[in-house]
Each structure stands twice: as C-alpha cells, then as structure tokens.
Amino acid sequence: MEAVPARSYWMEVYGCQMNVSDSENISGILEAAGWSRVEDPDEADAILVVTCAVREHAEIRALGRITQLGASRGGRGRPVTAVCGCVAEEHGSALLERFPVIDHAVGPDRYLDLPEILEGGRSASIGHGDHHYEGVVPVRRTFPRSFVTIMRGCDNFCSYCIVPYVRGRERSRPAGEVLAEVASLASSGYGEITLLGQNVNSYSSGGTGFPELLGRVSGAAGGAWVRFVTSHPRDLTRGLVETMASCRNVCRMLHLPVQSGSDSVLAAMNRGYTRGAYLAKVRMLREAMPGIVLSTDMIAGFPGETEGDLEESAALLEEVGFDYAFLFRYSERKGTAAAAMDGPVPVRTRLERLHRLQDIQGAVTRRLSAGLAGRLVPVLVTGPGSRPGQTLGRTAGNRAVVFEGTPAPAGRFVLAEIESGDGWTHFARFERELGVSERFEACEAWAGADR
Template identity: 50%
Template structure:
C-alpha cells in the first residue's frame, strides 16, 4: 500500500493468506448435482493466463470441510458432485494434514449415497500415477477426464510455460485409457498463440487425432493484460486465427460425432437434470462419460438415474429412448456376441469369449462343461431328440407368451460373474438373477440381445486367476499375460 501511495506500480498476487471460511450451504429442493470448491488460486503461471494474478497463489480447503459439505448434499438427496479448482491435481500442497487429491477422492467416494463424482480442472503436468489409478478403483468416479492440452507443438507449449511436452501428454492419455478403457477425454485448445506457425498448428491437428478426444473446447488466442504472452512478438493475424479455428473445430466435430456413433445401440445410465433445450417434450441428462442425452420420458424422471437406449448421434449430443425395465444402475452396457469357446490351458475348464459388436473389446467368462455344451450346441445348430434344459426353458416361455427382452452380465465380484435376465409378459416387466452361462445359453436360443456392463469389461482384465482351482501363482501370471493380449479373432465359432 505504501508503494502504491508513492505512485509505484505494484503487482501483488498474495491475495489470500488461507482459504476463506465457507458458510454452510443450503440446496434447493430436488437438487441432484452440485459444485464444491476445494481450492483456489494457481501457481503454474502459464504465459497466456491471468488467473494467478486475479486469484492469487494456490490455497487448499481443509479436507474435513469438503467431505462434510458433500455429505450434507448427499443427505439432502443429491447424487452427483463436481470438485472444483484451477488445478485440482495440486490439492493439498501446504495443508498440515497432508491429504493428497487422490486421498480426498477416496474419502468422498466412500460416502453413502454418492452416485457420481467428477472434478475439474486437471493440469497434465500434475496428473500423477496415483490419480490416474483412481479411475480404475473408485466406483463413483466418472469415466471422464478433462485434460487441457492447449497445443500439440512442443515449441508453443514451451512458450506457454505448460511444463510438459507433446510426448509426455500423450503418454498420460495412453495410461488413462489403459487404466479405464471406456474413459471419455475432453480438452482445451488455443489456436493462433503468438509465434504459432502453420507447422505448429498441423502438429496440434495431429495430436488431436492421436489422442482421440471425445469432446473439446477451442479458442482463438487473445491477449490478457499483465500476462507475459501479451508482450510476445509475432502475433498471428486475426484472419489466420479464424481459419485455423474453423479447421480445428471441423476435425473436433468429426471426432465427437464418431465417438457418439460408437455409442448407438448401447444402454447407459443418464442422470436427468432438466428439460431438453431441443424440445420441451424431451428430458435432458448426462452419461457418466459426460455426453448430453435428450430423450422422451415422464416428468417424474427428473432428478433420477434412468437407463436409456442410445438411438441417434449428433455432434454435440445423443438421443435415446428410456428403458423402463432395467434394474441396473450406474453402468453403461455394451452389446456383445458369443465369439467362441476355448479351454483354459491350466484348469481344463471351458471359457466363453464375448466380443463387443462395435469394437475389439472381449470378455472371458469361465463356465461349466454342461453350460459350455449347451452354448456350443446352439452355436453349431445341433438339435437333440429330446430338449435339453435351455431348450425346455425356451419352450415353456413360448408357451406362456414370455419374451426375453435382453440379458445383462452386470457385475464381477470376487472372481464371480453375475447376470440378469429381463422378461416381458403382456407388458409386465420382470428381472431375474442368473448365472451368465445359463442366461447366455437361453439368450442364444430365443435370439435375445446380450449386453455386458463396461465395468465388467474393465474388471475382467484384472481377474485374480490364482483363485481359480488348480492354478498356481506362476500359471496365473502366464494366463494373465494371455488375457491382456486377448484378440477375439483368435477364437473361432467353437473351440473345445
């Protein structure tokens, strides 16, 4: 203050000496989503960004306050929480309690009633292996990561003071996809940063394709007062910025549409949070992977988690129809076919291989010999003089006008797979528990679609094979390596 009074120019970013006390919040009746601030400020000083100068240095909020606020929201009926900060990855630095962001996520994930957990924004430089691993471990943590890249050129990234290279960024993307195969990745990109050449911009386009972003926010660079980039030479002309932005957005729209098209036919959970902007007759919500879904349904769906079959893809949203009979919650389903049967080389047990109809994802399920015979006979169209058990079930259902609408392999717990059979009789929906082998043997006979939950696909790669009968630890390790390299094309229609 004394320096300012003397007419000297002063920049002081120490705006806050600690995280300000937060009043107890009250939520409107029926609120299902909320934003919870966990930190403020930023220490990164990207050359284009004004945040450190207007928000100050990083300060984290005590974890106990955060967890208590989330617990209050859940007690009021809330379902989804998004944790906010300029760089949430650095949460906890300077806190005497020593709680990292990953630990904070674990504590919140453990709260009763939490359906979905998100966070923003995440700086690529500070995306730790521990945080990446959380996407494969925490049930409530949504399969979506917003990871701003800003540019695909190492030269421009250095000029921006981003603190990572193109290669390092792509390595983090690859690890996220390995840990959480169904993850949706979004990003921020700036075009026309001072000094950006056509070659730099082409590198950005190449990175966008290589990373395979599902969503993106793109902007033309504009100088912010007091930032270092505002003083950089070699400004990119406005018309060049506009042309590059158009090219980038065309590519991004193409990639987003393709990502949405891959979801067509899937049944997925939607958190309904409002009326659609497209039509007052439709409801709107989001998938766990953050895509917007518009669908027709009763108004009592508002604020609820409902299952929707995705039927149409658009560049910025999806359209679907509500699936009334699903008892499954929190899971995206992928339609599968029975790719084949094989034998576990270590236990001589049959293994059924399910393959995603839209990708190369596959799921191995250990089954009994009798069930394997029932599945194989249907795959090979072998008919017996007297009906086998699953043939008899088909006959009974047809006689009683019961339809199998679909089969879902819905969970994998303690190395055991679980399935549901959905039945319809004269408009009445019934769901029954079943072993996957029995459910699929029946589905093949009645031509019912087979679905597998995304979470099961992820867990199937981490089955504890040493728990299988007669498998040694060394054998389990070898078989795990086989499964990790599993190619459904290696399996014919029937291999026993």
C-alpha cells in the same frame, strides 16, 4: 419494530463452473442477509453479473450486459449494479471510472461483504483473501448436479492465463470440510458431485493430496457420481489414475487440457509438459480405464505459433480422438507474459486456424457420437428439456441425453438406449430405472458402452 425493507437481486453468471459455485455462495450470503432472488431483472433492486476474464470476448459481453440492465427504468430509477468476479478483480475502480452505470466492482474473494457493499456508495472491493467461504450455506439451483470447491487460486502462471492474477495463489480447503459437504449433498439426493479447482491435481491440505481426497470423497458420496475439474496434465499422477480406476462411483471421464500439440508452443505457454509426456498420460489413463471419455482445451494462434505447430495440434486431436474439445483462438490478456511476446499471430489467421481445428474435432466428435447408437448407458435424469415434453439427462461421460417424455424424476438414474446423436447431445429411449449398485455396475460396463 422497524420494518426491514424487502430487497431483491437478480444475478447472471458467465464463465466456468467455479463461477457457478461462487454464485451459489453469493446467493447464500445475500439471502442470509435478507435479500431474495428474482427471475426478472426489471424487478430487481440490485443486478449482479458474475464475470469471466479468461477471454476478451466474454469480458466484453458481460460488461455490455450490465450496462444494458443497469439503465434507468423510468419512474423506478435504476437498480444498483455490481460486477462480480474476475473482471472486477482485473480492473477494479477503473470499471467505475469507465462505466458510470456500474456501482460496484467485487472481486472473487470479497463476496462476504456484498450485503454491506450493495447498501453503500460506489466502491471497488478487490484483493485476495485466504478464506474458502467457510460457514456460508450455498443456495444451489442445479439439482441434481452439484459443485464442491476444493481449492481456490492457481500457482501455475501459464503464460496466456490471467487466472493467477485475478484469483490469487493456490489454497486448498480442509479435507474435513470437503467431505462434510459431499456427504450432505449425497444425503440430500444429489446424483452428481463435481469437485472444483483451477488445478485439482495439486490439491494439498494437512498432508492430504488429491488422490487420497478423491478416494475419501468417493466413500462420502455414496450413491452419487463423482467428477472433478480441472486437471493439469503435468500433475496427473499414476496414483490418481489408480484411485479413479478403483472408485466405483468416480466417472470414467477426464477433462485434460492440452492447449497445443507443439513442444515449442507448450514451452512458450509454460505448461510444464511435452506432447510426448501428454500422450503418455493419455495411454496411462486408457490402460487403467479402457473407454474413458476424454475432453480437452486447445488454443489456436498463440504468439509465435507456426503453420507446423498448428499441424501438430491438429494431428494430436486426431491421434488422441478426444470425445470433445473446447477450442479457442488465442486472446491477449493484458499483464500476462504471452501478451508481451514477439510474433503475435494476426487475428484473421488465428480464426482460420481455429476453424481448421474445429473441422477436425467436429468430425471426431460426430464419429464417436454416432457410434453410440444402439448402446445401453446409465443416465442421470437432470430435469425438463428446452422443448415441452422432453426430459434431459447426463451420461457418466457427461454427454447430454434427451428423452421424449419423463422417464423418472430428476435425481434418479435410468438405463437408456441411445438412438441417435450428432455431437455432444443424444436422443435416447428409456429402458428402466437403475438401483444404487446397478448404476455403478453400468458405470464400469460403460467403459465400452459410452464410447
């Protein structure tokens, strides 16, 4: 019998959790076809970079990386290279024309063909599909944390965002498949299951909406914590908030991207809500789940944004008191509506405004973080820390926790006393291990303990 040549790949992932989930499918597809993953890019036959197109900076960084890694390695020649994900979809064959070192551009719906693509001549494989990688067994590397994609694509066309163009129209995965994957993760000991989609709130499959799906996922997840991301504020309903509040293992935290505090900017962004409507949703969440941890995204320097608009964004950060905020300066994405808008804000002004927002949010985050000192919180142990002898964990509010020593193996829940914190990372002292029901009691009590 003819021997099958050993083929190895190395992969790096940029961008959002959806890319992490996609990279697990890529590993599943390649490894089922006989490829093996290596940790050293110099040893790989193929280099894959899973890219993000949301901001220009991330795109440039990923392309720089593959250009560097795809160079010749002396006598061994150079590896096969593939740009995967949103940048591949965005530029297609233009990437191959511009970068001789790139062999393949593979869009987010084309990963099933990767084994053949990597063996073939230079190619651009893009275009949207309607599948969900059914039948692919993902290779996960994030135990005890896990991601389950419940929908792909987006129909919202926020005016600054390239996602609907590179990931296609919204399509939801059948509930039965989602529930089977969740149950399998829970029975394999995963402590945290995050449902993923560009806008999970608009999930809809076979008459099942997101609140119902979340309730059923909560049941299937057993002893695991459940999170979900991303939630579009417009589609956050009272029904969803009530489901969250009634499910013991759904973490009391929500990432709710606001993007701006100004009504005129929100309208230009095509976000579909006003500042007042957003604040009303925040009140609804806090009434149902006092102490809920809230995070957000905000953009500084959107076209036409005035000083007054920026002040409204700054005031909204103060008013809500987000536990954490991902703040960005506006980045033009060719082909989006915003890129053609009048009144572009100079890049230097965008940066200045970004720094103002960062100063405000930094103070809020540090104040809330310092207020946790002395609190007892449940923590999921996730694995070794970056320094020898340290162990990492996550609170239900998704804050990073560092222990000296090893309180318990990865995947166990422990009660920890927060000793100090200066932002999103906290140092903690192990108190005791938590049983299955205790972690939820603590999770409920954490409304007031993690914040």
